Amino acid sequence: MSHKNTRGEDANMEDIKQKIITELEEKLEIEVDENDIEIPDAEHGDFAYPVMKAAGQKGRNPRELAEELTGEIEVEGVEKIEVAGPGYLNFHLDKSLYAEEIQARLEGDNMGVSQKDGKVKIDFSHPNLAKPMHIGHMRNNCLGDSLQRIMRFVGYDVVSDNYIGDWGTKHGQVIFAFKKWGSMEEFEENPMDHMYELYVKMHDEADEEDKEKAREWSKKIEEGDQEALRLWKMFREATIKHNEKEYERIDIEFDRVTGESTVADEAEEVIEEGLDKGIFEKDDDGSVYVEFEDEKYPNAVIQRDDGSTLYLTRDIANLRRLKREGFDQNLYVVANEQDLHFQQLFEIGKKFGVEGMKNEHISYGMVHLQESSISSSKGNIIRLSDLMDKAVEKAVESSERDVENSEEIGIGAIKYANLAVSRPKDIEFDWDRVLDFEGESGPYLQYSNVRAKSILEESNKAGEMIGKPQKKEYKLLKKLSRFPEKVENASEQREPAKIANYLTHLSEEFNSFYHSCQVTGINEQTEKRRVKIVELFVKVTDQGLELLGIEPLREM
Incomplete structure (x- = not known):
C-alpha cells in the first residue's frame, strides 16, 4: 500500500524510526521498545516490526492485524508498508530521503559514530627480553x-602500553648463558640471533649446576648487582631496538614502553602489605601465596621460597599503579592460555582495594599454521619476521599484479586473517585463503577499495546525491549505512572482527554494484549519484581499513 510522502527538511532516519514507534503504540495501545524495530534485508524494506506479540495479547490473528495497520499508519518519510510472513510489518522509506541521510551521516562528524568519554589503557604485544617475537605475537599485535x-575513533583517550617481560628468573638464565657460551663480537653483529641462540643452548644443554648458577644471576638482578644490571640493560635495549624495526614494518606504534622491571620495587611492597592485611599467607617453606574464598580459583604463589617474585606479583603492583594514573578502563590483550592468571589478578586487585577502574582480559584463541608451510629460521619457533617475509613472497606469487605493493598486500593479508576470526576462536592459517583476491581476505578488501578509486579517477563528474537510487545502488547504500553501528559494536565488544567481516560483505555488495551498474558515460544525473555512492564506499573502506591497521592503496 502506498503512503503519502511529505518530505520535511529535518526528517532523518532516527526521527522516522521514532515516529513509527509512536504510531504503533497509538494504534496497538501497547509499549513498543526501540529494539522491537528490526533492520531487515534490503529487499524487505528498511524497518520491520513483528506484530505477533501484540496480536497474541489482543487475541488477534497476526497477519490480519498487520494488514489492518497498513491502512492506519501514516509516517512522514515512509513510502510503502507491506505485510510479510506470519505478521511482519515492513516499512519501505523514501529512497531519496534515505540516501541523503546516509550521505549526511557518513560525511558528518566522526562518520556518524557516537563518541565516548574516558581514559583507557590497552596493554598488548609485551614480548619477552632476549627472544624474537613469534607467530603468536602477530594476533596479539593485530588485535591490540x-x-x-577503534577506541580512539569512538572518542576514548587511549594510552597503548607495551609492557614487556623484562624481569624474573629467565633473565638470569640469559646472563649465565652469555657468561658461559656468549661472544660480545657475535652479540654486536646480530644481538637478537645471538641472544636467542643462548636461550636455546640454555634450554638444551644446561645441567642442574648451570640452572642453579642462572638462579643466582636472577637474584643478583633483583638485588641490584652492578654487573648483573649492566648485562640486563644491554639485553633489554637490544631487544627493544630489534622489536622497533618489526613494529615499524607492521605499522604499529605504542604511546609508551614499560615493563615488569618498572614495578619490581613496588612488588616487594605488595608482598609486605599483603601479608600485613592478611591477603597473603606464608607457607612453611617461606614462600608466600594467596588463597581464594570458597576455592574460587587455585592458590597462587606470590613469592618463591628463595625470595624471588613472580610476574603475578609484578602485575598486582602494575594494577595499583594504573589505578593511580586515573584510567577508567584497563585492557590486557593476552591469549586464552592466561585466562586463569587474569581471573586471579583481578580478584587479588579487589582485595587491595583497586576499584573504580574496569579491568578486562581481552582473551583470544591460538594460531595454527598449516604443517610445514613455513620453516623457522632458527630455533624451534616461527619468527614474526619469517611470517612477514613469507606473506610478502606469497603476495608476489599470487597477485600477478604490481609487485611494488607486495609488502602492503602481504602484511594486510596477515592482519585480516588475524582479525576476521572472532577472538575466542582459534585460527587455522591457510595461505591460499589468506591471499585470495576474490574472497574473504585483506587483498580482496584492498582491491575493492582500489577498484572504486579507479572509477572516481575515470569520471570527471563531482558526486551528488540526486534522483532516486535504483535497486543495486540502494542495496549498497544500505550496507554503507551500517558502518557507524559496526564500529560502535567493535568498540563495545572489543571485537575488530565486526569491522573486518562488515568490510568483506560491503565489498561484496560493491562488486555486485560494479558489475551491474555502469558509472561513467551515462545519464548525467545517474552518473553523479553513482559517483557519490562510490565516493562514500571509498570513504568507508579507507576508514575501515585504517581501523584494522591495513593500508589502503592507490593501485594494485
Whole structure:
C-alpha cells in the first residue's frame, strides 16, 4: 500500500524510526521498545516490526492485524508498508530521503559514530627480553593495534602500553648463558640471533649446576648487582631496538614502553602489605601465596621460597599503579592460555582495594599454521619476521599484479586473517585463503577499495546525491549505512572482527554494484549519484581499513 510522502527538511532516519514507534503504540495501545524495530534485508524494506506479540495479547490473528495497520499508519518519510510472513510489518522509506541521510551521516562528524568519554589503557604485544617475537605475537599485535585505533575513533583517550617481560628468573638464565657460551663480537653483529641462540643452548644443554648458577644471576638482578644490571640493560635495549624495526614494518606504534622491571620495587611492597592485611599467607617453606574464598580459583604463589617474585606479583603492583594514573578502563590483550592468571589478578586487585577502574582480559584463541608451510629460521619457533617475509613472497606469487605493493598486500593479508576470526576462536592459517583476491581476505578488501578509486579517477563528474537510487545502488547504500553501528559494536565488544567481516560483505555488495551498474558515460544525473555512492564506499573502506591497521592503496 502506498503512503503519502511529505518530505520535511529535518526528517532523518532516527526521527522516522521514532515516529513509527509512536504510531504503533497509538494504534496497538501497547509499549513498543526501540529494539522491537528490526533492520531487515534490503529487499524487505528498511524497518520491520513483528506484530505477533501484540496480536497474541489482543487475541488477534497476526497477519490480519498487520494488514489492518497498513491502512492506519501514516509516517512522514515512509513510502510503502507491506505485510510479510506470519505478521511482519515492513516499512519501505523514501529512497531519496534515505540516501541523503546516509550521505549526511557518513560525511558528518566522526562518520556518524557516537563518541565516548574516558581514559583507557590497552596493554598488548609485551614480548619477552632476549627472544624474537613469534607467530603468536602477530594476533596479539593485530588485535591490540586495531583496538587502540577503534577506541580512539569512538572518542576514548587511549594510552597503548607495551609492557614487556623484562624481569624474573629467565633473565638470569640469559646472563649465565652469555657468561658461559656468549661472544660480545657475535652479540654486536646480530644481538637478537645471538641472544636467542643462548636461550636455546640454555634450554638444551644446561645441567642442574648451570640452572642453579642462572638462579643466582636472577637474584643478583633483583638485588641490584652492578654487573648483573649492566648485562640486563644491554639485553633489554637490544631487544627493544630489534622489536622497533618489526613494529615499524607492521605499522604499529605504542604511546609508551614499560615493563615488569618498572614495578619490581613496588612488588616487594605488595608482598609486605599483603601479608600485613592478611591477603597473603606464608607457607612453611617461606614462600608466600594467596588463597581464594570458597576455592574460587587455585592458590597462587606470590613469592618463591628463595625470595624471588613472580610476574603475578609484578602485575598486582602494575594494577595499583594504573589505578593511580586515573584510567577508567584497563585492557590486557593476552591469549586464552592466561585466562586463569587474569581471573586471579583481578580478584587479588579487589582485595587491595583497586576499584573504580574496569579491568578486562581481552582473551583470544591460538594460531595454527598449516604443517610445514613455513620453516623457522632458527630455533624451534616461527619468527614474526619469517611470517612477514613469507606473506610478502606469497603476495608476489599470487597477485600477478604490481609487485611494488607486495609488502602492503602481504602484511594486510596477515592482519585480516588475524582479525576476521572472532577472538575466542582459534585460527587455522591457510595461505591460499589468506591471499585470495576474490574472497574473504585483506587483498580482496584492498582491491575493492582500489577498484572504486579507479572509477572516481575515470569520471570527471563531482558526486551528488540526486534522483532516486535504483535497486543495486540502494542495496549498497544500505550496507554503507551500517558502518557507524559496526564500529560502535567493535568498540563495545572489543571485537575488530565486526569491522573486518562488515568490510568483506560491503565489498561484496560493491562488486555486485560494479558489475551491474555502469558509472561513467551515462545519464548525467545517474552518473553523479553513482559517483557519490562510490565516493562514500571509498570513504568507508579507507576508514575501515585504517581501523584494522591495513593500508589502503592507490593501485594494485
